Amino acid sequence: MPATIVIGAQWGDEGKGRVADWLAAEADVVARYAGGDNAGHTVVVGEKIFKLHLIPSGVLHEHVVCVLGNGMVVNPVNLLREMDQIASMGVEITPERFMISSRAHLITPAHVALDSASEKALGNQAIGTTLRGIGPAYMDKTGRKGIRAGQMLNIEEFADALYARIEEANVTLARQGGVNVDPKTVTTDYIEAAERLRPYIKDTTVYLNERLKQGARVLCEGAQGTLLDIDHGDYPFVTSSSPTSGGALTGLGIGPRYIDRVMGVTKCFSTRVGGGPMPTELQGELGNRLRGTGENHWDEFGTTTGRPRRCGWLDAVVLRYAAAVNGFTDLFLTKLDVLSGFDELKIAVAYHIGAKRYEFPPVTLSELEHVEVEYITLPGWHEDITKIKDVGNLPEATCAYVQKIAELCDTPVTAISVGPERDQLIFF
Ligand code: IMP
Numbered sequence: 139m140p141a142t143i144v145i146g147a148q149w150g151d152e153g154k155g156r157v158a159d160w161l162a163a164e165a166d167v168v169a170r171y172a173g174g175d176n177a178g179h180t181v182v183v184g185e186k187i188f189k190l191h192l193i194p195s196g197v198l199h200e201h202v203v204c205v206l207g208n209g210m211v212v213n214p215v216n217l218l219r220e221m222d223q224i225a226s227m228g229v230e231i232t233p234e235r236f237m238i239s240s241r242a243h244l245i246t247p248a249h250v251a252l253d254s255a256s257e258k259a260l261g262n263q264a265i266g267t268t269l270r271g272i273g274p275a276y277m278d279k280t281g282r283k284g285i286r287a288g289q290m291l292n293i294e295e296f297a298d299a300l301y302a303r304i305e306e307a308n309v310t311l312a313r314q315g316g317v318n319v320d321p322k323t324v325t326t327d328y329i330e331a332a333e334r335l336r337p338y339i340k341d342t343t344v345y346l347n348e349r350l351k352q353g354a355r356v357l358c359e360g361a362q363g364t365l366l367d368i369d370h371g372d373y374p375f376v377t378s379s380s381p382t383s384g385g386a387l388t389g390l391g392i393g394p395r396y397i398d399r400v401m402g403v404t405k406c407f408s409t410r411v412g413g414g415p416m417p418t419e420l421q422g423e424l425g426n427r428l429r430g431t432g433e434n435h436w437d438e439f440g441t442t443t444g445r446p447r448r449c450g451w452l453d454a455v456v457l458r459y460a461a462a463v464n465g466f467t468d469l470f471l472t473k474l475d476v477l478s479g480f481d482e483l484k485i486a487v488a489y490h491i492g493a494k495r496y497e498f499p500p501v502t503l504s505e506l507e508h509v510e511v512e513y514i515t516l517p518g519w520h521e522d523i524t525k526i527k528d529v530g531n532l533p534e535a536t537c538a539y540v541q542k543i544a545e546l547c548d549t550p551v552t553a554i555s556v557g558p559e560r561d562q563l564i565f566f
Pocket residue numbers: 149150151176177178265266267268269270271272273361362366375376377378411412413
């Protein structure tokens with residue numbers, strides 16, 4: 139370090155939380171830079187399973203200061219619920235080790251209601267959002283009428299601004315057939331939240347730059363994934379922020395000269411939740427096998443919404459693109475243990491539309507929906523790899539699979555995970 143960015147290379151849910159938890163052990167500060175409580179990061183520490191939505195995974199390391207950056211949209215009521223929940227699990231959060239950017243935007247119940255109304259109106263064209271109000275909150279931000287966390291420091295002004303915004307949103311909700319929100323109740327709830335959150339609200343841009351100048355190691359923790367990026371993802375089936383490496387800089391207010399590592403995190407197969415193209419999606423038995431039954435917390439069901447994830451073979455077209463967009467220095471491959479037991483494994487290496495071969499995803503949805511996938515087939519392995527600690531003890535086929543991914547993306551794989559526990563990691 140000084141600064142490392144951890145980014146999802148696919149459609150989110152790549153296991154970034156556990157990677158960030160591992161890297162946080164060596165960091166002084168862990169900062170989230172985009173999105174809100176649409177994210178769901180699971181970190182397993184012994185018997186305890188932490189499901190984090192807003193608070194960075196670094197919070198589980200006592201020495202780490204956690205930051206919610208200016209690029210985020212924060213629902214204060216849900217944040218307090220999460221803070222209380224992890225406090226009840228023995229993780230103390232104080233203003234010395236947790237900060238919210240005064241420039242971060244707030245999500246209100248009106249944003250949540252607008253998210254639902256908009257999804258309903260889209261019918262079978264719905265994005266499949268997490269219904270956390272993310273899109274409407276970013277729309278208010280870019281429309282220059284959002285409310286920022288810093289406004290909570292002046293309760294009277296904050297209450298007036300909030301009340302007015304809720305009333306205005308109710309007009310839109312009525313037009314869209316959505317459910318109106320009571321501005322009085324919201325204002326009361328949010329004033330209560332503001333009173334509790336005030337000590338945590340800071341100019342985190344200044345804080346981060348000062349710490350970086352002093353040589354502190356900062357981990358920028360991405361949420362969602364590259365293919366959900368508002369610019370670089372499968373628009374419009376994307377989230378409303380920039381989870382990619384550029385987003386880390388604008389979402390924290392730091393310059394590129396501090397970044398010396400951009401780690402891409404990818405599952406060793408593909409998953410996606412919500413609508414949108416997924417060329418390697420598998421239906422039937424193979425897809426169900428990758429998904430798991432839902433009995434285990436690591437099975438492929440959304441941490442935030444509980445929805446079953448769509449599953450498919452690894453897509454190197456997507457990974458190659460993510461490596462380019464983010465400038466990955468290295469890759470972390472998660473969930474290798476899930477592939478044990480397959481006779482053979484496929485990886486998508488290119489797409490075809492008619493006579494044209496694509497090594498990067500085509501831009502438009504109609505093209506993406508009509509691609510034919512070119513696969514390579516590699517031998518699988520049957521050994522249980524969950525207890526292996528060294529590369530040398532991995533089955534040859536596992537190593538070959540990992541090396542092939544590195545080769546296809548022209549990016550070294552430096553670590554893999556073979557189970558959900560903190561120590562189920564192998565370094566290459
Ligand atoms: P939104 O971010 O709630 O607006 O949802 C937009 C799209 O991003 C939907 O397809 C969601 O399923 C997807 N999405 C948002 N956050 C995550 C995440 O943390 N993991 C996986 N998918 C996500």
